[in-house]
Amino acid sequence: MTTIDDPRPAAAPAANAGTLVPTLGGQYYCDPAIFEAEQDRIFEQMWFCAARGADLASPGAFRKVQVGRESVLVVRGRDGALNAFLNVCRHRGAMLCTEDAGTVNRHLRCPYHAWTYDLDGKLKAAPNLGSLTDANGARISRTEYGLVPVALREWLGYAWVCLADEPPSFETDVVGTVSARLGDADAVENYGVGGLSVGRRVVYDVKANWKLIIENFMECYHCATIHPELTEVLPEFADGLAAQYFVGHGALFGEQVQGFTIDGSAGVDPIPGVSADQDRRYYAITVRPNVFVSLVPDHVIFHRMYPMAADRTIVECDWLYVPDVVERGMDLDRSVELFHRVNVQDFDACERTQPAMSSRAYRAGGVLVPSEHHIGDFHDWVADKVRG
Ligand code: FES
Ligand SMILES: [Fe+2]
The missing domain is CATH 2.102.10.10 (Rieske [2Fe-2S] iron-sulphur domain)
Structure with a gap:
């Protein structure tokens, strides 16, 4: 049994609008003993x-x-x-x-x-x-x-497995998480994800801890800095303070934007079930411990993470389209290129961060600005799991 010290202050001050709150300490991202505890208590217990x-x-x-x-x-x-x-x-x-x-x-x-x-x-x-x-x-x-x-x-067309002797409720932990994020149990069903076809798959070998990748996906404070193409398509992502809404509410495409593509040009045939209020919007959902789902009117981007070591994560990303779009050989390059570029930008940032996790400068962690405060819930969840 590993004893894990949490270097964060025992009683963190209650966060208000302008407060910086502490992150996990650097050891959480590089210590093999913590990674093993995560394997034992997170990846081998959850769906x-x-x-x-x-x-x-x-x-x-x-x-x-x-x-x-x-x-x-x-x-x-x-x-x-x-x-x-x-x-x-x-x-x-x-x-x-x-x-x-x-x-x-x-x-x-x-x-x-x-x-x-x-x-x-x-x-x-x-x-x-x-x-x-x-x-x-x-x-x-x-x-x-x-x-x-x-x-x-x-x-959603994927096989989810669980190694626990008594698996937790799939309906609560997986389906319920997606429904809660979208505010409606049927919202994800509109996209018919299980019936879509893989138009493109890219596998990224990321030299970073899996939590850096999740944390990055959970915030858009970085979007204005590293995602010029994405913020052109989703202008509200350029506003770091508004960016806490990155997850869930559905970010609206810019007025001149015709589709979720690298240059804002029109995409391919829309997914038939997408409702009027889901049209021209981007939704992002994190399903712990290893999935991100991104929904736009004409495709779905589905990330799976495979944590391989404390400092290495393989990410497999599928771009899913209406089957007929794939069968007819429609040009997918412009829509794939947008999120592929976002992935590369994000994973570069994670790889830039990973080496510093073992620095004495990060022993007690860093801080979360207000638009990142919700990441604190993820840190609390991980710390609770790891301490057992
Ligand atoms: S048959 Fe002997 S180890 Fe599998
Ligand atoms: Fe990003």
Whole structure:
């Protein structure tokens, strides 16, 4: 059990309009012991968005993902449903799949001694299996010696997995978070995210702690400084003081802006269900611990973070469009370029910050200005989880 000191003042003064409030101390962003506590108490306990279901189209298609300290396989079964398992052979523990993704031919076969599992995880075959017994002399149970299952839910077209023995409520923690941010349970349904197609995917290997990426996404104090293209499209983001509204309320496109594109030109075909009050607006939602959803009238930008180490996070970003737009080969470059550039600008800022986390100058942390005060709730949440 790790003992973690919180260098913030025990009783932080109540924040008012002009108050600076303390952040987490630098150790939270670079100490491997804290990262391990986060893996244990956050990533291995909560619902974690693992993979796009459509990437696993046919039976046997799999994706290997890192969830906390575990390697997890998400696999399309023969019945068409997705399953998830720990990527560990029940014989002597060899990793079943070492590739990040692929398709197996009917079974998952361990390359070490050839124990073979059905796509539903049951042990199907092993050399001399018929003549083997367990310690009590009973025949080997194909379920008991099957792969260890992991809870899985599909929502918005993604497979979300949870390693907890008793997973928390998906409806409350995931669906409820999105509904609360949008102020309406049906608002996200209008975008039909599950039925959209991936028009583009970019994977970023970011040399920064996962929390720096979340904190950056939660505030727009930086927008005027580093996002010239974004603030052209969303002029209110140029106002650092108004920018606390970045999350949730739906930022209005500029008057001359025709679409959410790099040059403000018109986008592609709009998503049919988007309502009049969602038109010409940008919504951003953070779903702890590893997802950002950004909604605009003609596409959805879906970020998944995979924390790999205290100072490294892989971010996979999907640009999702109406399927017909992708199938017809419409030009997506102008809309992809806008948020790709935002991503690069944001991740550069996070990488610029990461090395300073171990500096003595940041041992007691930094400060949050008023438009960033809501990040304090995230810090309190992390600190509570880490201290256990
Ligand atoms: S470790 Fe997998 S078959 Fe032996
Ligand atoms: Fe940003």
